[in-house]
Amino acid sequence: QKEVEQNSGPLSVPEGAIASLNCTYSDRGSQSFFWYRQYSGKSPELIMFIYSNGDKEDGRFTAQLNKASQYVSLLIRDSQPSDSATYLCAEMDDYKLSFGAGTTVTVRA
Amino acid sequence: DAGVTQSPTHLIKTRGQQVTLRCSPKSGHDTVSWYQQALGQGPQFIFQYYEEEERQRGNFPDRFSGHQFPNYSSELNVNALLLGDSALYLCASTGQGRYGYTFGSGTRLTVV
Numbered sequence: 503q504k505e506v507e508q509n510s511g512p513l514s515v516p517e518g519a520i521a522s523l524n525c526t527y528s529d530r531g532s533q534s535f536f537w538y539r540q541y542s543g544k545s546p547e548l549i550m551f552i553y554s555n556g557d558k559e560d561g562r563f564t565a566q567l568n569k570a571s572q573y574v575s576l577l578i579r580d581s582q583p584s585d586s587a588t589y590l591c592a593e594m595d596d597y598k599l600s601f602g603a604g605t606t607v608t609v610r611a
Numbered sequence: 612d613a614g615v616t617q618s619p620t621h622l623i624k625t626r627g628q629q630v631t632l633r634c635s636p637k638s639g640h641d642t643v644s645w646y647q648q649a650l651g652q653g654p655q656f657i658f659q660y661y662e663e664e665e666r667q668r669g670n671f672p673d674r675f676s677g678h679q680f681p682n683y684s685s686e687l688n689v690n691a692l693l694l695g696d697s698a699l700y701l702c703a704s705t706g707q708g709r710y711g712y713t714f715g716s717g718t719r720l721t722v723v
Binding site: 506536538544545546547548551590592594596597598599600601602603604 | 642644646651652653654655656659661666667669699701703705711712713714715716717
């Protein structure tokens with residue numbers, strides 16, 4: 503049974519700060535990882551995907567993948583109140599996404 | 612460009628009843644997956660359809676069944692509803708490349 507674990511929240515950060523979210527996975531053979539953002543009562547929205555070791559940046563978001571340690575992280579720089587949401591980490595295996603339980607982030611104005 | 616559309620948006624059913632949820636994938640997408648998301652949890656994979664066949668299935672009982680039509684749209688059927696089936700049901704589609712899935716807005720099912 504593949505497992506994806508996310509650091510327990512909720513996470514509260516002041517506006518303008520960096521929010522750091524972490525995720526570990528059990529299957530050493532996993533190749534592709536995704537971060538989704540889900541606002542309360544809404545459906546998940548893809549933020550980033552990463553499949554190579556190292557960092558991948560997109561605007562204020564940076565995803566980091568370390569396959570040796572089996573973790574994926576997401577950094578949100580210059581956090582804004584609109585970033586307040588639940589962030590879901592997922593791995594893809596054979597076209598199936600396995601999600602973590604999510605980390606709820608609140609950005610304080 | 613229409614994204615993934617699901618219907619209905621909300622549904623209330625009684626225990627023991629049957630329900631059908633519908634999904635139209637994003638234009639150009641041919642693979643549809645269904646997920647169940649309970650409150651406070653991440654989405655759980657139910658099954659996936661490709662070329663009108665169930666390609667993969669998660670750990671859900673046979674009460675959960677589905678179908679994909681030639682136009683790639685899909686249905687999720689749940690029989691003999693239980694209180695525990697109350698959840699947000701999400702449909703997600705992908706196409707060539709398959710980097711990530713696009714989710715629909717979901718169907719909120721409440722079983723009473």
